[in-house]
Amino acid sequence: MDLKNTAPDAESSSQKKTPAGQQKEEIGYTFCDGCNEVPFCGIKFYKKGDTVTNVESWPGFPTPALCSKGYATLQRLYNPNRLLYPMKRTNPKGSLDPGFIRISWNEAYDTIVDHLKRIREEHGPHTVFFYVGDPKEPRAAVQRLAAYYGSPNYGTESSTACWRAAHLAALLTYGFPTAGDLPTKETKVMLIWGTNPAYSGSPYMCHGELADAKERGTKFIVVDPRITPTAGTLADIHLQVRPATTAALAAGMMHVIFKEGLHDKEFCDNWIHGIEELKDYVKDFTPERTEEITWVPAEQIIAAARLYATHRPGGLKVGAQGTTHDSNATNNHRAILMVPAICGYIDIPGGIIKPSAPLEGMAPWHDGPPEFCLRETMNQMRDLRLDLKAFPAWAEKFHEVQTNYLVEWIKEGKVKAFLGWAFNVMIWPQTHEYQKAIERLEFSMAVDYFYRPWTHNYVDLVLPAAMNYERLAPFAFFKRKIFGRTPVKPLGECREDWQIALEIGARLGDQDLFFHGDVEAACNDILKMWGLSYHDLRENQQEGVLVPPTNPELFKKYELGTMRMDGKPGFPTPTGKVEALSTDLEKHGYPALPEYKEPLQTTEEFPLVLISGSRVPYITHSKWREDAPWLFELQTEPLVTINPHDAAKRHIAKGDTVILKTAYGHIHAKANPTIMVRSGVVSIMHGWAKANVNEIIPRLFDPISGFPAFKEIPCEVEKC
Amino acid sequence: MARYGIFVDLNRCTGCMTCVIACKEENLTPPKVWWERILEVESEPKNRIVYFRLSCMHCDDAPCIPACPEQAIFRNQDGIVLIDDEKCRGHGECVKACPYGVIDINPDETYFQGEKLPYESTPDPYQVHPTGKASKCTLCVHRIEQGKEPACVAACPSKVMVFGDLDDPKSPIQSKLPGSVQLLAAQNTQSKVSYKIPDDLVKEIEQKIIDNPHMDR
Numbered sequence: 040m041d042l043k044n045t046a047p048d049a050e051s052s053s054q055k056k057t058p059a060g061q062q063k064e065e066i067g068y069t070f071c072d073g074c075n076e077v078p079f080c081g082i083k084f085y086k087k088g089d090t091v092t093n094v095e096s097w098p099g100f101p102t103p104a105l106c107s108k109g110y111a112t113l114q115r116l117y118n119p120n121r122l123l124y125p126m127k128r129t130n131p132k133g134s135l136d137p138g139f140i141r142i143s144w145n146e147a148y149d150t151i152v153d154h155l156k157r158i159r160e161e162h163g164p165h166t167v168f169f170y171v172g173d174p175k176e177p178r179a180a181v182q183r184l185a186a187y188y189g190s191p192n193y194g195t196e197s198s199t200a201c202w203r204a205a206h207l208a209a210l211l212t213y214g215f216p217t218a219g220d221l222p223t224k225e226t227k228v229m230l231i232w233g234t235n236p237a238y239s240g241s242p243y244m245c246h247g248e249l250a251d252a253k254e255r256g257t258k259f260i261v262v263d264p265r266i267t268p269t270a271g272t273l274a275d276i277h278l279q280v281r282p283a284t285t286a287a288l289a290a291g292m293m294h295v296i297f298k299e300g301l302h303d304k305e306f307c308d309n310w311i312h313g314i315e316e317l318k319d320y321v322k323d324f325t326p327e328r329t330e331e332i333t334w335v336p337a338e339q340i341i342a343a344a345r346l347y348a349t350h351r352p353g354g355l356k357v358g359a360q361g362t363t364h365d366s367n368a369t370n371n372h373r374a375i376l377m378v379p380a381i382c383g384y385i386d387i388p389g390g391i392i393k394p395s396a397p398l399e400g401m402a403p404w405h406d407g408p409p410e411f412c413l414r415e416t417m418n419q420m421r422d423l424r425l426d427l428k429a430f431p432a433w434a435e436k437f438h439e440v441q442t443n444y445l446v447e448w449i450k451e452g453k454v455k456a457f458l459g460w461a462f463n464v465m466i467w468p469q470t471h472e473y474q475k476a477i478e479r480l481e482f483s484m485a486v487d488y489f490y491r492p493w494t495h496n497y498v499d500l501v502l503p504a505a506m507n508y509e510r511l512a513p514f515a516f517f518k519r520k521i522f523g524r525t526p527v528k529p530l531g532e533c534r535e536d537w538q539i540a541l542e543i544g545a546r547l548g549d550q551d552l553f554f555h556g557d558v559e560a561a562c563n564d565i566l567k568m569w570g571l572s573y574h575d576l577r578e579n580q581q582e583g584v585l586v587p588p589t590n591p592e593l594f595k596k597y598e599l600g601t602m603r604m605d606g607k608p609g610f611p612t613p614t615g616k617v618e619a620l621s622t623d624l625e626k627h628g629y630p631a632l633p634e635y636k637e638p639l640q641t642t643e644e645f646p647l648v649l650i651s652g653s654r655v656p657y658i659t660h661s662k663w664r665e666d667a668p669w670l671f672e673l674q675t676e677p678l679v680t681i682n683p684h685d686a687a688k689r690h691i692a693k694g695d696t697v698i699l700k701t702a703y704g705h706i707h708a709k710a711n712p713t714i715m716v717r718s719g720v721v722s723i724m725h726g727w728a729k730a731n732v733n734e735i736i737p738r739l740f741d742p743i744s745g746f747p748a749f750k751e752i753p754c755e756v757e758k759c
Numbered sequence: 760m761a762r763y764g765i766f767v768d769l770n771r772c773t774g775c776m777t778c779v780i781a782c783k784e785e786n787l788t789p790p791k792v793w794w795e796r797i798l799e800v801e802s803e804p805k806n807r808i809v810y811f812r813l814s815c816m817h818c819d820d821a822p823c824i825p826a827c828p829e830q831a832i833f834r835n836q837d838g839i840v841l842i843d844d845e846k847c848r849g850h851g852e853c854v855k856a857c858p859y860g861v862i863d864i865n866p867d868e869t870y871f872q873g874e875k876l877p878y879e880s881t882p883d884p885y886q887v888h889p890t891g892k893a894s895k896c897t898l899c900v901h902r903i904e905q906g907k908e909p910a911c912v913a914a915c916p917s918k919v920m921v922f923g924d925l926d927d928p929k930s931p932i933q934s935k936l937p938g939s940v941q942l943l944a945a946q947n948t949q950s951k952v953s954y955k956i957p958d959d960l961v962k963e964i965e966q967k968i969i970d971n972p973h974m975d976r
Contacts, residue, residue: 091877111784237917
């Protein structure tokens with residue numbers, strides 16, 4: 040299929056009519072969507088007319104620097120293979136070539152709206168699944184659409200495999216979401232567990248700030264099976280842990296801290312629910328036993344525990360998924376969170392902070408502002424959620440539906456249609472089952488930048504999304520500071536994600552509720568909460584607009600009564616304390632302590648442990664690669680990283696084609712023997728269509744969060 | 760008159776490739792031509808992987824200059840080593856002479872075969888890379904003239920590099936230089952790029968340059 044043939048030349052770009060060279064250079068501003076954060080790193084760009092000519096980091100923006108992907112958004116913008124027009128399939132589902140042809144937006148919207156109206160009549164609106172993948176930007180607009188239409192079945196990549204399990208662990212344990220914080224001048228020691236901020240952001244390209252902290256004297260403990268650059272450049276102690284044994288290592292550290300009396304006794308006694316049960320539980324995790332389970336030498340466990348508990352205050356940095364891709368995800372992650380808790384490092388300067396004055400009415404864009412998202416309406420339809428039975432503790436905390444049982448729901452006729460923004464079927468383990476399921480739907484559509492066959496071959500409509508330089512929504516906010524952007528005209532007939540969601544909503548019936556499809560009006564509906572409009576953002580373009588705080592910055596808010604909605608002292612948990620023993624988990628019949636559970640056992644046939652999901656700095660998931668050849672040139676093939684000793688045993692040399700196999704399937708890739716992975720562990724980047732690691736991962740899910748076990752599956756590597 | 764150089768702190772480099780792509784975006788070099796590279800060295804005994812950026816060292820005694828039969832390579836008034844595209848005939852003697860392996864010959868290739876993207880249609884002079892000519896880092900001389908740092912230095916998220924005038928006692932680069940080393944110093948090139956290298960891995964890094972100058976990953 041040659042997609043470019045569907046685009047008549049006359050309309051391919053406006054630049055041809057007015058050569059860029061003859062125009063004055065102007066400055067513009069936008070955000071990068073290169074990794075999967077919502078508007079995040081700031082881009083200042085130069086343009087001539089509507090042609091972007093050069094990009095750099097936005098000076099003074101809260102995120103200090105772009106990464107390679109940020110610069111490459113320029114090349115992606117003008118990639119001649121971009122989707123520029125709405126398209127529909129002309130061959131029946133299951134055909135080798137779906138036969139996509141160009142259609143008008145009118146035809147696309149008529150098709151969508153006809154299906155939505157018909158399905159509402161025939162099966163009920165809750166049988167339409169709304170989904171937002173990567174980028175997260177359209178989440179607020181899509182939720183508004185789903186709620187208005189009448190479906191609580193809205194899910195995201197976060198509610199499939201990213202962040203929400205760690206988020207859930209934090210809500211169950213501390214009562215507030217946190218991935219930890221960057222070190223401040225007070226922080227004496229940092230515990231970085233299962234994340235590589237050097238490549239994966241969170242909160243952004245912050246490695247420079249971590250390296251500054253190291254130069255100031257902050258100590259670093261890094262827990263990771265791999266010698267990441269984070270471990271290499273920062274770690275005073277690097278614990279090269281066996282994958283999926285997180286809770287055991289945390290228990291081992293707590294064992295030492297309790298045994299040596301290094302814990303914060305006052306905090307433990309007053310503010311931890313289940314402290315005695317926790318102490319009891321970790322008694323068995325002696326350094327020696329913990330070494331057996333986790334492969335981390337006993338003396339390192341002791342040294343790390345001592346370093347962390349005696350250098351007060353300690354901070355924490357965890358990732359969005361590094362510690363939650365196994366069949367004990369939630370409790371593994373809860374165990375990590377208990378380590379700083381028993382040291383009393385919660386909500387003190389230099390420790391783990393619950394923000395004192397978040398922007399009123401707002402929530403991070405991955406959730407979206409509740410009122411705009413029509414969250415109340417969504418909540419009222421809760422009983423029609425598809426994940427209630429399978430994941431009750433989850434469904435109590437999140438409005439997003441855990442998506443991993445989509446295959447079953449489609450087979451059982453509970454889902455009839457799927458509307459996806461930026462969705463990628465390769466996110467799911469046993470991807471082909473999801474492809475087949477989506478193919479069976481009565482209707483499905485995708486919004487994206489490029490035609491991605493592994494997903495789009497299975498849908499009915501593909502709509503072309505405007506890119507970051509061409510989008511107005513959403514605006515960005517950091518703490519209480521708000522920034523807008525100055526888009527150029529989209530290429531072809533691309534429209535921004537928000538516009539597409541709003542226009543579908545408007546055509547479904549309520550023009551006013553969907554601002555007649557006007558994206559700026561939608562943004563203004565949110566900005567009015569702070570007495571602002573997009574005009575104000577443009578007036579203060581580079582420096583942003585500060586919404587003055589109504590609360591002072593406070594610490595130990597659990598003592599002050601400003602952490603809980605009811606104004607009582609304590610943490611926002613059922614017991615008002617940090618919950619080592621989770622009352623919510625107990626209620627639903629799960630293990631209430633952050634218990635260790637032995638992962639799948641390696642065997643003679645599959646003696647190695649496979650991990651995927653670790654970041655390569657110039658790839659995100661299934662994105663990039665050919666999207667921007669500058670980046671693709673850095674790595675054109677899927678690489679299996681394997682320890683040189685494990686490689687030598689198998690007579691595997693660098694560049695050899697190898698078979699990576701598990702009990703569930705096999706893929707081919709090139710071998711990259713490197714000490715980056717410890718012996719016994721094998722790693723591969725996910726998202727390669729020609730070597731989709733998720734095809735060799737079983738549909739094995741953590742019972743609490745439903746997260747897939749991407750980092751615990753026994754495997755073997757063989758030379759081809 | 761200045762003598763510009765760069766200090767590179769490998770204690771901070773993560774191999775994130777931002778400098779590599781920022782250079783691409785700034786200078787629009789063709790495929791297979793990297794003015795800025797990142798290589799990596801592993802040491803099993805030290806359990807350490809070190810990443811290092813490698814680019815033209817703008818040597819005070821640059822072997823590429825006398826190697827050129829066309830006298831196309833020169834040092835400007837600020838010590839920056841540059842190639843005159845008009846004079847270069849692509850013999851490739853400089854490529855062979857450079858001990859760091861950081862000079863390429865521009866291929867007849869674009870990133871999208873046969874297509875010029877809008878931002879490539881009206882290139883600035885420094886973004887023109889004639890096929891068959893020698894090609895290497897210019898230290899972003901066009902940016903220096905505007906009072907800016909080279910693109911790689913400005914882009915680095917980990918603040919690995921410090922750019923400055925080695926002859927200016929007030930330049931912030933001065934405080935960084937003690938304890939730093941020049942790579943392949945034995946070749947007496949008088950490189951103006953200095954490295955702070957962790958875990959005593961100088962030899963391993965130098966061997967990597969000799970073995971693998973073309974960013975083979």
